[in-house]
Amino acid sequence: MKMFRNDYSEICHKRVLEALNDALNEQNVGYGLDKHSENAKKMIQSLIKNDNASVHFLVGGTQTNMTMISYALKDYEAVIAVATGHINVHETGSIESSGHKILTVTGENGKIRPADIKDVIKNHVDEHMVKPKMVYISNSTEIGTIYKKEELEAIYKTCKENNLYLFIDGARLASALTSKDNDLTIEDVAKNCDSFYLGGTKNGLMFGEALVIINDSLKEDFRFQIKNKGAMLAKGFISGIEFEAILKDNLYFEIAKGANDNAYLLSRKLKELGFKVDEVYTNQVFVTCSNDEACFITNNFGCELWRDLGEEKQVRFVTSFSTRKEDVIELYNTLKKYLNK
Amino acid sequence: MKMFRNDYSEICHKRVLEALNDALNEQNVGYGLDKHSENAKKMIQSLIKNDNASVHFLVGGTQTNMTMISYALKDYEAVIAVATGHINVHETGSIESSGHKILTVTGENGKIRPADIKDVIKNHVDEHMVKPKMVYISNSTEIGTIYKKEELEAIYKTCKENNLYLFIDGARLASALTSKDNDLTIEDVAKNCDSFYLGGTKNGLMFGEALVIINDSLKEDFRFQIKNKGAMLAKGFISGIEFEAILKDNLYFEIAKGANDNAYLLSRKLKELGFKVDEVYTNQVFVTCSNDEACFITNNFGCELWRDLGEEKQVRFVTSFSTRKEDVIELYNTLKKYLNK
Amino acid sequence: MKMFRNDYSEICHKRVLEALNDALNEQNVGYGLDKHSENAKKMIQSLIKNDNASVHFLVGGTQTNMTMISYALKDYEAVIAVATGHINVHETGSIESSGHKILTVTGENGKIRPADIKDVIKNHVDEHMVKPKMVYISNSTEIGTIYKKEELEAIYKTCKENNLYLFIDGARLASALTSKDNDLTIEDVAKNCDSFYLGGTKNGLMFGEALVIINDSLKEDFRFQIKNKGAMLAKGFISGIEFEAILKDNLYFEIAKGANDNAYLLSRKLKELGFKVDEVYTNQVFVTCSNDEACFITNNFGCELWRDLGEEKQVRFVTSFSTRKEDVIELYNTLKKYLNK
Amino acid sequence: MKMFRNDYSEICHKRVLEALNDALNEQNVGYGLDKHSENAKKMIQSLIKNDNASVHFLVGGTQTNMTMISYALKDYEAVIAVATGHINVHETGSIESSGHKILTVTGENGKIRPADIKDVIKNHVDEHMVKPKMVYISNSTEIGTIYKKEELEAIYKTCKENNLYLFIDGARLASALTSKDNDLTIEDVAKNCDSFYLGGTKNGLMFGEALVIINDSLKEDFRFQIKNKGAMLAKGFISGIEFEAILKDNLYFEIAKGANDNAYLLSRKLKELGFKVDEVYTNQVFVTCSNDEACFITNNFGCELWRDLGEEKQVRFVTSFSTRKEDVIELYNTLKKYLNK
Numbered sequence A, B, C, D: 001m002k003m004f005r006n007d008y009s010e011i012c013h014k015r016v017l018e019a020l021n022d023a024l025n026e027q028n029v030g031y032g033l034d035k036h037s038e039n040a041k042k043m044i045q046s047l048i049k050n051d052n053a054s055v056h057f058l059v060g061g062t063q064t065n066m067t068m069i070s071y072a073l074k075d076y077e078a079v080i081a082v083a084t085g086h087i088n089v090h091e092t093g094s095i096e097s098s099g100h101k102i103l104t105v106t107g108e109n110g111k112i113r114p115a116d117i118k119d120v121i122k123n124h125v126d127e128h129m130v131k132p133k134m135v136y137i138s139n140s141t142e143i144g145t146i147y148k149k150e151e152l153e154a155i156y157k158t159c160k161e162n163n164l165y166l167f168i169d170g171a172r173l174a175s176a177l178t179s180k181d182n183d184l185t186i187e188d189v190a191k192n193c194d195s196f197y198l199g200g201t202k203n204g205l206m207f208g209e210a211l212v213i214i215n216d217s218l219k220e221d222f223r224f225q226i227k228n229k230g231a232m233l234a235k236g237f238i239s240g241i242e243f244e245a246i247l248k249d250n251l252y253f254e255i256a257k258g259a260n261d262n263a264y265l266l267s268r269k270l271k272e273l274g275f276k277v278d279e280v281y282t283n284q285v286f287v288t289c290s291n292d293e294a295c296f297i298t299n300n301f302g303c304e305l306w307r308d309l310g311e312e313k314q315v316r317f318v319t320s321f322s323t324r325k326e327d328v329i330e331l332y333n334t335l336k337k338y339l340n341k
Helices: A014-022 A035-047 A061-072 A114-123 A149-161 A173-177 A186-191 A222-228 A236-272 A291-301 A325-338 B014-022 B035-047 B061-072 B114-123 B149-161 B173-177 B186-191 B222-228 B236-272 B291-301 B325-338 C014-022 C035-047 C061-072 C114-123 C149-161 C173-177 C186-191 C222-228 C236-272 C291-301 C325-339 D014-022 D035-047 D061-072 D114-123 D149-161 D173-177 D186-191 D222-228 D236-272 D291-301 D325-338
Strands: A054-058 A077-082 A102-105 A131-138 A165-169 A195-199 A209-213 A284-290 A304-309 A312-318 B054-058 B077-082 B101-105 B131-138 B165-169 B195-199 B209-213 B284-290 B304-309 B312-318 C054-058 C077-082 C101-105 C131-138 C165-169 C195-199 C209-213 C284-290 C304-308 C312-318 D054-058 D077-082 D102-105 D131-138 D165-169 D195-199 D209-213 D284-290 D304-308 D312-318
Touching: A014 A236, A014 C014, A035 A054, A035 A209, A035 A236, A054 A061, A054 A222, A054 A236, A061 A131, A061 A165, A061 A195, A061 A209, A061 A222, A077 A114, A102 A114, A114 A131, A114 A149, A131 A149, A149 A165, A149 A186, A173 A186, A173 A195, A173 A236, A236 A284, A236 A312, A236 A325, A284 A291, A291 A304, A291 A312, A291 A325, B014 B236, B014 D014, B035 B054, B035 B209, B035 B236, B054 B061, B054 B222, B054 B236, B061 B131, B061 B165, B061 B195, B061 B209, B061 B222, B077 B114, B101 B114, B114 B131, B114 B149, B131 B149, B149 B165, B149 B186, B173 B186, B173 B195, B173 B236, B236 B284, B236 B312, B236 B325, B284 B291, B291 B304, B291 B312, B291 B325, C014 C236, C035 C054, C035 C209, C035 C236, C054 C061, C054 C222, C054 C236, C061 C131, C061 C165, C061 C195, C061 C209, C061 C222, C077 C114, C101 C114, C114 C131, C114 C149, C131 C149, C149 C165, C149 C186, C173 C186, C173 C195, C173 C236, C236 C284, C236 C312, C236 C325, C284 C291, C291 C304, C291 C312, C291 C325, D014 D236, D035 D054, D035 D209, D035 D236, D054 D061, D054 D222, D054 D236, D061 D131, D061 D165, D061 D195, D061 D209, D061 D222, D077 D114, D102 D114, D114 D131, D114 D149, D131 D149, D149 D165, D149 D186, D173 D186, D173 D195, D173 D236, D236 D284, D236 D312, D236 D325, D284 D291, D291 D304, D291 D312, D291 D325
Parallel strands: A077 A102, A077 A131, A131 A165, A165 A195, B077 B101, B077 B131, B131 B165, B165 B195, C077 C101, C077 C131, C131 C165, C165 C195, D077 D102, D077 D131, D131 D165, D165 D195
Antiparallel strands: A054 A209, A195 A209, A284 A312, A304 A312, B054 B209, B195 B209, B284 B312, B304 B312, C054 C209, C195 C209, C284 C312, C304 C312, D054 D209, D195 D209, D284 D312, D304 D312
């Protein structure tokens, strides 16, 4: 039985491992200064149509967030995020440990709104309070929702008006950009922020996040910051080879679209079985069910228990590059049998 | 016209300056190892009836909070506080800058409740989230309310059950303990926390907070931490002389009681004039009024504009050791004239 | 022509990639809680004959050093290291950035001596100075030397007598333990320190360092610290698979011995050609030569220019798991031809 | 018997306390935004003939160093100092704890030289090492020597050529500028650095250092940094009143000159008694003597044992604003009697 626990349960897409096999006898210089990394960077610059962007390959999401945020902010500056934001909840205080306050807002559907940002700005008036200097958003968000073009543009406009950087956590950016509801291109993303990253770990790579820096004022000496945070991979060329493989022939987005499509199918099938399913935008499917059902689901499909709603529970299914249509059908059949339907 | 801006607008109580005058020709060893500091420490140990407590004199409140909290917590540990807590709002990110997340709860009337703490504990389940390790409360609170004995005991019990330190910001502890509604002794305070401080800056000293450490596990090498945070005063004997003077003959509490009494008088007088006044527990008086009235009050009495309620404003009056009954009456008369009553 | 730049120029040993290929269709839980990681941990516990040791897989050396050192030390505590130590020179201030002073000593041949430690202890007498709390050594050292059993035991004894942790950077531990001059077993290493790591990156893995914690007082909540430092790999099972593969059938040590043997051969051959070669203990070969020769060597064999000695230069050759005897011979022939000998 | 332990053994110069007495009934706004602070800032701007300089009053030297250095440097940047520098030895790791490496050089007579700076620059070549960004010097130095105009100009020139800030710890700046060997004016100081401070604690104030920022790029939001480091005094007007008093009628420099003159007298008298005395530039007198003599001196005059030279000891005498000529003579007579001369 295939698990639906998350999108980082398998080593990597087979074409990534093939690329590593192909390069097994190569020698490359270390620390990301090799030809593969150079090539992968160019592929990303080409993708976003911006040859001036800096691209750096880091290992994981928390590390990337910490490295960029601690680079961008001075001791007394803070980053604004929704309360459900990854940096606020699931990074064990790495942003604070590297010295910076996260100012949280409630937002809506996991997303921040211009009004949220303006409220924070309005309430931070003097040197007895931190100075807001950056907005952090995730696309797709921690609860699987996505930003529409209009929303992103409005946020970035608000940021620029208030002298704030906009940084986009793209751990699941491919999922967002291939969502059925998406109207953003990756060029739009790059034009409407100061920095973002293309997540690899959750989209078919063994590891690796491609951090893109658009704003010139965030570029200088950035490799020093990477090393300072213990985030510079000795064998950086592996990241380069991985990204070359995943970006080739649009594989990066095809993978994500496939996972999304299977999530939509899963959602339909779960509804067919009578479950309450939150609207699905990307590859995360949130389902409300009884305690017993939740127990069965977590045991049999590896799903995480997401929220305890008292009488009921919310569980999360995640599809990935390795999920096949038949896996969804098998899950459906197994559940159907369990429910005696 | 006497200002009612805050309780740290005057240099110090005259008896404090007299004590300094008396010692002007003395020579003392530095860094708080002098006889005055030793004597003041003993006075505090005697006051709380605990000879085993460590006492350290620091300069200001933010500094004291930062020094203790960063000492007590490991990189991944967090401190729980109400959202209105001084460390969360008015310390320019000093806790985060020294490496630690503040987990905020809404609380009630500026106070944290055992249920708030339990909620935080319940929601922090694994190593992907910070580990709550300390609870921070202020008494009196940032909005002038106080903790009753029953409340403090319940909080401390919850802390001990959950392996959390309880740290009490006592910048205005004297105000709390001399409130008409208080039922805590200073001994009770010392018995129901791991560390607290007796604020001097807001109660008649030039500067100085007396940090008391009850829990043995927070004592070792604490002077290293003080120096590490730039908080060790070269002429530490000045703190010692100040605290000797203010603690002598119960002056510390008399001052605070006087300020509280004048706050109650002020509250009655403002109500007489028709103002909406929040219930007053200590030396802070929060008044809701029209924009024009707020403007008059801030201009004439130096009060801070506390909150913008749209049509109305909230302003804050603070009484201090230097406030006299006749100052309150003069304020009343001035306001009455302005209001044409 | 094979390069001799360093020991992290190739992706990994082929058996590591084969193991990944074999597991390509597996699903595993994330963050190192999978069966491969568990198995690899048991293999290491078995290797050091200590079932009580904690084992954690991290990605790189700087990251591992930073994570452990910042875990072990309080704000005012410091780590002692030789001036040439990796943490002091080549980690872009990551130890200081995570909050701790490095106290450097000169040492001898890249190694610290008990007398160095005692000197530091003697000179740090009060709370105006940092408190030394840890000793950091690398084995093999940054200049390729190794610690003899007697030396390590004496250092650890000094540490225990002075209440200091001993932490061993084992980025090249396999090289040290397979040196012709070595008399330490890995069990000896584990018995004579509080924590050490088995380096993977520089000994045939794609990435990965296996941090072993012996001292119970350094174990609690360590996974929180890993996450806090951005060092927890989502697909932790990859580390597990890598270490399973490299530890199987003693491959880890065979690889290292092979690299060392080729370094000895290289040394002999270089001497044959008339070069001044420092005594070689492990897989690093330091050669003093003319400017022109240095130029030829760095251009043709990828070697790093190590030190500028004015009239002369020092260059470094490094052998690795992928170096073959015939690569050394080819290098020899090429150099011989260049020298017209 | 007057002690010669240090220059911060007495509360303050009497004129400082008189000024506080005079202002005892005043009310002032907090946090250094009052009229006294404004006036004292203007006095300092006038003194250095630079109306564009920013002036901030902090409490102590370690705090001032930490606040400025952590403001000026990014995570991966380092400050260069002589090994004997206060930030390196006597601040309990506060610079590292706030995130930055100190790169030490040996220097000469407690002073850094342009060649030292150039060496550091030369050895820091890439992103695997910290990036030197600031030079820290003390004038007078930690061992009582002073920088000549030519030396300071050469250092600042080297800094500018290498894109380094120059920051001068002026805890004892008044001693330096009134030394018999000094050829610097305070204007020269201000023209040859990016920031410096006028120490108050060691020159007649209760506490307080006046930080002067010359370089515009170090000015923005500096008050946020002060608050963030717990260094903003609530009753900032006390600092203002203190500096007004000490700067009036040149008292600040007269005090320092008096202390220096008594140090020269002391030096002559000690030589008369046959002691080996290091050359004296300011108010610190270093004397080499037998163990017994050292014991007598520390016990009777409160001097610190400075260095253990084995057979001999070095002790330090410090004169201050309160030292009188007759105190020196009394010391001389006491010592003479002890020595039976």
